[in-house]
Amino acid sequence: MTATHHLWLPASTDLTLLSDEIHVWRIELDQPELQLQNLAATLSSDEMARAERFYFQEHRQRFIAGRGILRTILGRYLGIQPLQVQFNYQQRGKPVLADTFADSGLEFNLSHSQGMGLCAVNCTHPIGVDLEYIRSMSDIEALAKRFFLPREYEMLRSLSPNQQQEVFFRYWTCKEAYLKATGDGLSQLEQVEVLLTPTEPAKLQILEDWSLFELVPTNNYVAAVAIANYGWNLKCWQY
Template sequence: MTASNDIWLPAPTDLTLLPDEIHVWRIDLDQPEPQLQNLAATLSSDETARAERFYFQEHRQRFIAGRGILRTILGSYLGIQPLQVQFNYQQRGKPVLADKFSHSGLAFNLSHSQGLGLCAVNCTRPIGVDLEYIRPMSDLEALAERFFLPREYDMLRQSPNRQQEIFFRYWTCKEAYLKATGDGLSQLEQIEVSLSPTEPAKLQITEDWSLFELVPANNYVAAVAIENFGWGLKCWQY
């Protein structure tokens, strides 16, 4: 797993995404009020309405920050203003770029947990990213038994001191793949992942996919899934 903070670099001013690259952006969702106001001004009317529906102010502010920064990032690749970025929504609500931007080939995926977000971007293949905050869960073994395959469940039980970390590593790897393919969480138990406390994860369901594990901050784990091999990973701090 890539655990070093040193991999998160300031993005260059002349941002270029090569065909064999994946860019992963680390986003702080807890933004100061002046920046939040600027980001809110970039949202579409439906995004603003969605933000207003959050009961807790913290959740509303994090949604505004996540969407506004996503628009800023995508706009920098497309060479347009954040407000000009337009989305379509797939069956399960996953945002994709509107058809007018299809010539760019740009694919992205966003995940957030607590006050942190990750955005993965590629210009040739659908991509999935999942981020989870490692937290205590009383029903962890029951969830693992329900959603994990027998050998995954066994690995979890054999690692009592690292159960939470291993659980969320499995979860993020499966979820990243399902987000890339567009399949729902109902398929979670069909995605086999091999990993160990010391070995990086690999997808067993298919030989044609790459899986990258990341540790974007203390007590977080994340995974990026994308079809094919030979990808170069670049990690930017927004």
């Protein structure tokens, strides 16, 4: 796997986000009951209502943990309490900071899979992050044929079944991270060409200047971060 096994460091209390930095936070979504209660207390009424709509308790608890920890992280950058963080929602429900915080220039994106979440934060540029748990799927070639471009599909077909699983999810996270950064939906998945091999890191085959980072948050997970421009310094924090 070519994606870097970054060091996930504990963040210092006086957190500074420099203009050339991307901060990626690794979040454990399975939190103890007491911590969950504390996090739930930071959520807005509409977030709690959304949490209550989950059928399974595990999904409800993971939503509360993810949203509460997101509020805690953003509050640290903004110098406010988690409860004071306010969101607006774009189409497809993507949360962004409310207009009140426009001066901060803070951009963020959140992704979660199973019991893990990733939050990517930047000063000025829209950013996208996607995280996937590598799971065994029987119809991987059919999915690739449907959603991927011909070159990507051929690349996947040339691999052993074992390699196919990981490469499929690498393609998927790279495309999804870019679509989340631009605000385009999954219907645009086949518009985004990604160049990668089992031994080479991914690149976006598009005209604009975009940076793509592949990450391995832990075993059996792959992730990608997409952001406009080059020259970014990536820092990985463990919440």
